[in-house]
Amino acid sequence: MYISVLRNLSDRWYFTxxxxxxxxxxxxEVILVILPLAQAAEKETLMQESWNDFWLFRFFLNVFxxxxxxxxxxxxxxxxxxxxxxETGNGICFxxxxxxxxxxxxxxGLQEDISTTARNxxxxxxxxxxKHIMKLLFCATGLQASYLTWGILQExxxxxxxxxxxxxxxxxxxxxxxxxxxxxxxxxxxxGMYCTLTKQPxxxxxxxxxxxxxxxxxxxxxxxxxxxxxISFPTQVLxxxxxxxxxxxxxxxxxxxxxxxxxxxxxxxxxxGVSMFLLSSxxxxxxxxxxxFSGLIILAGYIAFDSxxxxxxxxxxxxxxxxxxxxxxxxxxxxxxxxxxxxxQGAFLESLKxxxxxxxxxxxxxxxxxxSACGQLFIFxxxxxFGAAAFTIIMTLRQAFAILLSCFIYSHTVTIxxxxxIAVVFLALLLRVYxxxxxxxxxKKVALxxxxxxxx
Numbered sequence: 001m002y003i004s005v006l007r008n009l010s011d012r013w014y015f016t017x018x019x020x021x022x023x024x025x026x027x028x029e030v031i032l033v034i035l036p037l038a039q040a041a042e043k044e045t046l047m048q049e050s051w052n053d054f055w056l057f058r059f060f061l062n063v064f065x066x067x068x069x070x071x072x073x074x075x076x077x078x079x080x081x082x083x084x085x086x087e088t089g090n091g092i093c094f095x096x097x098x099x100x101x102x103x104x105x106x107x108x109g110l111q112e113d114i115s116t117t118a119r120n121x122x123x124x125x126x127x128x129x130x131k132h133i134m135k136l137l138f139c140a141t142g143l144q145a146s147y148l149t150w151g152i153l154q155e156x157x158x159x160x161x162x163x164x165x166x167x168x169x170x171x172x173x174x175x176x177x178x179x180x181x182x183x184x185x186x187x188x189x190x191x192g193m194y195c196t197l198t199k200q201p202x203x204x205x206x207x208x209x210x211x212x213x214x215x216x217x218x219x220x221x222x223x224x225x226x227x228x229x230x231i232s233f234p235t236q237v238l239x240x241x242x243x244x245x246x247x248x249x250x251x252x253x254x255x256x257x258x259x260x261x262x263x264x265x266x267x268x269x270x271x272x273g274v275s276m277f278l279l280s281s282x283x284x285x286x287x288x289x290x291x292x293f294s295g296l297i298i299l300a301g302y303i304a305f306d307s308x309x310x311x312x313x314x315x316x317x318x319x320x321x322x323x324x325x326x327x328x329x330x331x332x333x334x335x336x337x338x339x340x341x342x343x344x345q346g347a348f349l350e351s352l353k354x355x356x357x358x359x360x361x362x363x364x365x366x367x368x369x370x371x372s373a374c375g376q377l378f379i380f381x382x383x384x385x386f387g388a389a390a391f392t393i394i395m396t397l398r399q400a401f402a403i404l405l406s407c408f409i410y411s412h413t414v415t416i417x418x419x420x421x422i423a424v425v426f427l428a429l430l431l432r433v434y435x436x437x438x439x440x441x442x443x444k445k446v447a448l449x450x451x452x453x454x455x456x
Contacts, residue, residue: 053174055226055229055230055298058177061341062219062222065340065341065344068340068344069336069337069340070211070215073208076101077208080097081101086102099206099207100207100208101206103203104202104203135385136390139378139381139382139386139390139394142374143394144394144398146375147375147395147398147402148401148402149371150371150372150375151237153371154368155228155410157173157179157364158173158228159233159410160172162358162360162361171354171357171358173351173361175347175351176222176225177218177222177338177341177342178338178342178347178365179365180218180225180334181334181335182365183372183373184218184331184334184335184338185331185335186372187327187331187369190377194324194377195324200324201320203320203321203325204319205319205321207329209316210326210332212312213309213312213313213316214329214332215337216305217305217330217334218337219301220306220309223298223299223301223305224236224302229295231295231299232406232412233403233410233412234277234412234414234422235299236299237406238274238425239302241274241396241425242273242274243306243307244263244270244432245267246303247310247311249307250304250310251311260435260439263435266428266429266431266432266435267428269424269427270424270425270428270429272424273422273424273425273428274421275421276418276424277414277421277425278421279417280416280417280421313326323380323383392429392433396429396430399426400422403422
């Protein structure tokens with residue numbers, strides 16, 4: 001009996017030892033199989049996060065969001081035009097569809113705009129010089145305050161962290177498209193209120209034509225915000241100053257414009273000045289002062305999109321409309337495109353959550369939008385009262401002040417060669433303003449000289 005019990009115990013011990021031996025061999029193999037899967041999942045998560053942070057991926061994601069609105073709209077416009085809806089349509093929706101697709105198709109000549117400008121200049125000349133100077137100071141102060149504050153806030157939002165402490169690094173805001181939406185929704189509200197409260201010319205352009213300028217405008221604004229993640233603010237300001245070159249190229253392509261020799265000369269000067277600044281830039285420890293290849297590509301995109309916007313808006317002004325009506329139409333489509341894209345990506349709620357976590361960001365975003373909307377109104381008022389030359393001088397000085405403020409507040413370093421490059425750029429811009437004013441005066445004198453009549 002004892003022998004049988006011992007034999008049973010020995011059998012049980014052998015089974016347990018064998019099971020332990022098998023398990024010891026089995027679990028390492030299981031771990032070896034699971035570990036690569038876990039690493040692959042971690043890499044996939046990191047890759048997804050890196051893809052979401054990659055600017056080119058976000059750019060195409062935004063474009064895809066806009067396409068989901070543009071393509072159905074394009075198909076509807078084609079359908080209504082093919083159906084000849086202007087003659088056969090009726091019902092409650094007919095006025096809205098007519099305004100969006102057909103418009104009144106009446107174009108105003110450039111002579112009307114010239115006479116309006118001449119009236120404004122005559123009114124300004126007849127008013128007292130003290131009142132004239134005060135009005136000019138008001139416009140200059142409004143433009144400088146709006147856009148200098150806007151530039152400082154823009155750099156603060158895109159390059160600095162929020163709620164940073166000694167132990168925690170803080171959080172960066174990454175979605176540039178949400179900032180574009182914030183700017184456009186407030187500008188749309190201001191323009192809508194202005195058009196409602198003041199007398200405006202009868203609107204004639206089909207509404208869908210604003211969508212072209214709107215799309216290029218939101219893409220240029222997105223590039224403007226996104227570029228600050230890769231380049232310094234002074235570099236961005238100089239790139240804006242040098243956009244006269246692609247504007248001239250787009251003018252030749254889109255509007256078949258011709259330019260004077262001095263315009264080409266100043267464009268070359270601007271290119272030289274920008275090249276001097278970029279080649280002399282030194283890589284600093286401060287992350288916002290580093291100029292990267294991605295930043296330069298995004299800047300090139302900004303300049304190209306912005307050049308198309310200005311030339312397309314010039315074509316739209318052939319219709320009878322005011323600048324505020326243009327502001328309303330472009331911002332209406334901008335809000336539609338950006339809101340649709342943000343909702344499709346789920347980024348709208350994420351941005352609102354970021355605003356709720358960081359009250360400083362909410363304040364900065366709202367103030368940024370207010371400065372942008374007020375700046376646009378000051379632009380229209382300044383041009384209507386004093387002409388494009390005075391406006392260009394004020395904005396050129398604003399760009400110089402913006403570089404100085406950015407270097408002072410955010411500790412950007414500029415070398416001597418870079419400073420000379422900045423001086424060359426602004427000298428070329430002032431030369432353009434001077435040459436353009438001389439050309440206008442000369443053309444007015446030629447127009448006043450009576451033509452000789454041949455006596456036969």
